[in-house]
Amino acid sequence: MAKAADSKGDGRVDDFQASLLDRGVLVAQTVPGLCGRGDAFERVVSGLIALTRRIAAADGAERLAFPPVMSRAHLERNGYFSAFPNLAGCVHCFMGGPEDHRRLVGKLVCEEDVADEFRPSKVVLVPAACYPVYPTLSARGALPPEGALIEVASYCFRHEPSTDLARQQSFRMQEFIRVGSPEETMAFRDLWMRRAERLCAMLALPGRVEVANDPFFGEAGRDLGERQRHDALKFEMLLPAGPEGAPRACMSFNAHRDHFGAIWDIRRHDGEVAHTACVGFGLERLTLALFCAHGTELAGWPAAIRDYLGLELTGREDADALSGVIGELAHV
Numbered sequence: 565m566a567k568a569a570d571s572k573g574d575g576r577v578d579d580f581q582a583s584l585l586d587r588g589v590l591v592a593q594t595v596p597g598l599c600g601r602g603d604a605f606e607r608v609v610s611g612l613i614a615l616t617r618r619i620a621a622a623d624g625a626e627r628l629a630f631p632p633v634m635s636r637a638h639l640e641r642n643g644y645f646s647a648f649p650n651l652a653g654c655v656h657c658f659m660g661g662p663e664d665h666r667r668l669v670g671k672l673v674c675e676e677d678v679a680d681e682f683r684p685s686k687v688v689l690v691p692a693a694c695y696p697v698y699p700t701l702s703a704r705g706a707l708p709p710e711g712a713l714i715e716v717a718s719y720c721f722r723h724e725p726s727t728d729l730a731r732q733q734s735f736r737m738q739e740f741i742r743v744g745s746p747e748e749t750m751a752f753r754d755l756w757m758r759r760a761e762r763l764c765a766m767l768a769l770p771g772r773v774e775v776a777n778d779p780f781f782g783e784a785g786r787d788l789g790e791r792q793r794h795d796a797l798k799f800e801m802l803l804p805a806g807p808e809g810a811p812r813a814c815m816s817f818n819a820h821r822d823h824f825g826a827i828w829d830i831r832r833h834d835g836e837v838a839h840t841a842c843v844g845f846g847l848e849r850l851t852l853a854l855f856c857a858h859g860t861e862l863a864g865w866p867a868a869i870r871d872y873l874g875l876e877l878t879g880r881e882d883a884d885a886l887s888g889v890i891g892e893l894a895h896v
């Protein structure tokens with residue numbers, strides 16, 4: 565693992581995370597929990613997405629893509645505001661007329677706070693890639709006998725500002741979601757836990773799987789958390805990715821039982837309420853774990869790992885080498 569030091573609760577990032585910024589792997593922004601991604605980082609993210617798709621290829625998942633914002637009413641119905649109100653991000657917009665605009669501009673000129681001039685819109689930021697999927701499933705009517713398997717990836721938002729680069733406010737999650745019987749969904753979750761262990765071994769990542777400990781909010785949240793741990797519904801793959809190589813949950817394996825099926829009236833072919841399970845890859849955290857394990861220079865990574873992630877490809881096309889119609893387009 566890359567040597568890490570210096571972060572002793574003084575708010576500074578440690579050597580490993582600081583070196584990612586120094587070398588342009590990540591690009592600092594002024595708000596804690598927001599950063600830009602450099603080319604090396606993005607190449608690893610792309611490699612991870614491609615790798616998980618190859619592992620899952622024979623499963624035949626249907627690929628969907630949703631915007632990183634979703635209906636506020638849907639997020640509310642999913643139960644998010646009860647469980648994690650502190651993490652939610654609601655989009656506010658200016659909805660006034662000319663008079664309101666004059667007031668807004670006046671405040672801007674006087675450098676006053678303009679937050680009051682914006683009103684809640686009907687959209688919120690997506691907090692987990694699978695959340696927009698469930699409402700669309702209910703619109704499909706009864707599922708076929710084999711159920712459904714869906715792949716989605718999205719930028720997700722959680723309001724947890726931090727100097728730890730492994731705790732971003734905006735990060736990408738790739739997910740596979742299984743919809744079917746209780747047995748099918750549990751088997752799917754367990755299959756991915758086994759796959760994830762093998763994946764970590766392949767990528768020489770020192771992972772360990774643990775029962776998840778989600779930060780449910782408030783008094784009621786304590787009960788929800790206890791029930792989640794007691795029923796062992798959700799597991800996480802922990803990998804060194806935080807300050808000084810502290811472990812962070814980089815993948816999660818979640819059985820929801822009939823939670824979403826009941827909320828959205830998702831029915832199996834026989835009319836029973838469907839169960840759901842999802843496996844989520846935290847793409848930024850997995851990428852950080854790889855940099856933590858193998859160093860900040862991609863060129864120094866073991867050849868086999870570079871190969872698994874497709875890093876031998878340059879990731880850039882040489883415009884001079886392009887031929888035909890594309891080459892002509894490059895030189896117009």
Ligand code: AMP
Nearest residue numbers: 730731732735813814815816844846849
């Ligand atoms: P969860 O829905 O909490 O299980 O999150 C799914 C995955 O997203 C986790 O396993 C993490 O890898 C990743 N993740 C969650 N929160 C963050 C965050 N604040 N910053 C970066 N990645 C995150």
Ligand code: ZN
Nearest residue numbers: 692694739842
């Ligand atoms: Zn999910």
